[in-house]
Amino acid sequence: MANKGNESQRTEIGATKLSTSEVFDVPDNILHMSREELAVLELGFRCWKDRTPRADYARSRTRVFCLFLILRHTGARLGEILKLDERKDIDLDRAVIILGRDGQQREVPLSQAVCRELKGLIDGPMSAGLEGNIFHLDPGYIRRIFYERAGDCGLDRKKGAPSVLRRSRAVEMLRNGVPLGVVRKVLGQSSTDLAAVYQEWSSGDVKNIVRRMALEENTLKSSARNTFIGHVSSINRDGVLADVKFETAEGFSISSVITLESLYKLGLEPGISVSASVKAPLVAVRPLKEKGTSSRNCVAAKVTTIKQNEVLAEVSGISPGGTKMCALVTSWSIEEEGLFEGGLVEFCFKALSVVLHAV
Numbered sequence: 001m002a003n004k005g006n007e008s009q010r011t012e013i014g015a016t017k018l019s020t021s022e023v024f025d026v027p028d029n030i031l032h033m034s035r036e037e038l039a040v041l042e043l044g045f046r047c048w049k050d051r052t053p054r055a056d057y058a059r060s061r062t063r064v065f066c067l068f069l070i071l072r073h074t075g076a077r078l079g080e081i082l083k084l085d086e087r088k089d090i091d092l093d094r095a096v097i098i099l100g101r102d103g104q105q106r107e108v109p110l111s112q113a114v115c116r117e118l119k120g121l122i123d124g125p126m127s128a129g130l131e132g133n134i135f136h137l138d139p140g141y142i143r144r145i146f147y148e149r150a151g152d153c154g155l156d157r158k159k160g161a162p163s164v165l166r167r168s169r170a171v172e173m174l175r176n177g178v179p180l181g182v183v184r185k186v187l188g189q190s191s192t193d194l195a196a197v198y199q200e201w202s203s204g205d206v207k208n209i210v211r212r213m214a215l216e217e218n219t220l221k222s223s224a225r226n227t228f229i230g231h232v233s234s235i236n237r238d239g240v241l242a243d244v245k246f247e248t249a250e251g252f253s254i255s256s257v258i259t260l261e262s263l264y265k266l267g268l269e270p271g272i273s274v275s276a277s278v279k280a281p282l283v284a285v286r287p288l289k290e291k292g293t294s295s296r297n298c299v300a301a302k303v304t305t306i307k308q309n310e311v312l313a314e315v316s317g318i319s320p321g322g323t324k325m326c327a328l329v330t331s332w333s334i335e336e337e338g339l340f341e342g343g344l345v346e347f348c349f350k351a352l353s354v355v356l357h358a359v
Contacts, residue, residue, distance in 0.1 A: 033164060073110065099188065112266070243255060250319065297348060
């Protein structure tokens with residue numbers, strides 16, 4: 001359950017922001033894992049898979065590990081995974097898994113990291129003789145292994161249950177801002193416990209929600225609200241860095257310079273879906289008529305609001321396609337640049353300021 005008595009608040013350049021988890025409580029009777037606990041359990045499974053020298057054990061453990069990854073990242077029921085035919089139900093090219101039967105099928109996206117693990121199993125020598133049956137394992141055996149892994153990681157053994165993974169994924173998606181309707185579609189349907197998680201709001205929840213709304217309405221904010229979603233169009237590498245270009249849904253091109261380590265960790269390649277964010281203090285704003293800048297990334301927009309105090313000013317705008325932009329600049333630059341509400345401007349930022357996230 002979220003800590004009510006110790007409400008952590010993060011302040012950035014005079015702005016206070018509540019995290020999503022601080023306005024969402026899970027009832028005490030709903031057993032689930034936090035994101036940190038899920039990460040610990042996943043690492044525990046990976047170590048368990050890698051620490052056996054016997055080939056037959058390695059194959060069995062890899063099958064169980066991949067089954068765990070599917071459960072952890074899709075919120076599927078154990079029975080759904082045990083019936084999978086990986087030849088028909090897993091599309092690694094599109095990064096989706098098809099769950100359900102009898103006209104109730106649903107496609108659930110898979111991350112590139114999970115796809116890489118599945119590809120290694122499905123396309124590798126470990127699948128020999130198991131075509132179509134890789135995940136056809138005994139449910140009792142799976143549950144026993146899951147309980148053991150949770151206990152070995154220092155967690156309550158009960159948290160290793162597949163149903164707990166399902167609830168944990170639901171809570172994780174909600175706390176990341178995924179709408180309830182989408183969560184229900186991803187999970188197939190909402191159980192009674194799941195509905196209770198979403199529908200029970202305590203007095204503390206209500207107070208936190210109202211407080212967050214008031215803060216968002218009345219303070220200057222500097223969190224990364226400049227967000228873009230698109231797909232990678234090209235990648236140029238040198239010995240240390242990579243220049244990643246991606247096309248947004250609105251049709252403009254964004255460039256991000258990241259390390260090669262980050263590139264490989266995110267599993268980025270042309271065609272992969274990504275999101276990107278830029279913090280407001282790293283964004284410059286200027287009248288649209290001006291030319292010449294060291295920034296490759298510029299978004300034309302109309303100024304919607306300007307809020308300022310003696311030192312800082314927050315300039316918000318919206319592009320023709322609906323992308324919301326925000327820049328945090330010095331108050332005196334507003335007059336120097338001739339910025340005003342309703343004016344046409346460019347929000348510009350450097351490629352090194354763009355933080356990429358694999359979708």
